[in-house]
Structure formats: C-alpha cells, structure tokens
Amino acid sequence: MPEHVEACRPDASALAPVIDLAKCEGKADCLRVCPYDVFEVRVATGAERKSLGLMAQLKSLAHGHKKAFAVNADQCHACGLCVAACPETAIRLLKPRPA
Ligand code: SF4
Numbered sequence: 001m002p003e004h005v006e007a008c009r010p011d012a013s014a015l016a017p018v019i020d021l022a023k024c025e026g027k028a029d030c031l032r033v034c035p036y037d038v039f040e041v042r043v044a045t046g047a048e049r050k051s052l053g054l055m056a057q058l059k060s061l062a063h064g065h066k067k068a069f070a071v072n073a074d075q076c077h078a079c080g081l082c083v084a085a086c087p088e089t090a091i092r093l094l095k096p097r098p099a
Contacts (some may be wrong), residue, residue: 015093015095017073017076018067019067020028021048022053025087026063026064028041033085035081036072036077038076043066063066
C-alpha cells in the first residue's frame with residue numbers, strides 16, 4: 001500500500017466517493033488506483049442512463065454506456081487517489097447522506 005495512503009485524514013471514514021455519472025466515461029482510472037476496491041466499472045442500466053440529461057446520454061452512448069460505480073463506498077479511506085486520477089473530474093469525496 002502506498003505510503004501516502006497511510007496518511008489519510010483522521011475523519012476519513014466520514015467521506016465517500018460520489019460519481020457524477022453524467023461526466024464519467026468509464027475509463028476505470030479510479031478502479032486502478034483505489035487501494036480498497038471501492039469501484040466497479042460496468043455498463044449502466046437503462047434506468048441509470050435515463051437519469052442523465054440528453055447530452056450526457058449521447059456522450060454515454062459514445063462510450064458504450066460504461067460507468068464507474070462506488071459499490072464498496074463504505075470501504076473508502078478518503079485518500080483522494082481516485083479524485084486525482086479521474087480524467088473527467090467526475091469524483092468528489094462527500095459525507096454520505098443519512099439513509
Ligand atoms: S478516496 Fe481513496 S479509498 Fe476512497 S474511493 Fe478514492 S481511491 Fe478509494
């Protein structure tokens with residue numbers, strides 16, 4: 001594990017990645033850099049695609065509807081590697097909303 005990952009903020013567990021699906025192009029940089037296997041990249045479902053605006057749907061089509069999803073967001077240590085790695089600036093670290 002990279003040294004800087006160990007230096008995560010003490011309140012790291014209070015943050016988790018939120019992906020802007022309208023921006024995400026499924027390039028999987030987040031998946032490659034995350035030390036905690038937070039992400040998966042897959043083809044978005046029809047419902048997920050419909051939640052996007054028209055321009056984002058067209059952009060999504062151009063990339064085969066591949067998107068990243070934070071399927072293990074509770075494992076996030078808020079190191080910020082995915083935020084820095086995303087070429088579309090589609091990831092932010094936010095406090096999870098209460099259920
Ligand atoms: S901030 Fe770090 S631990 Fe959290 S999802 Fe991104 S790369 Fe993974």
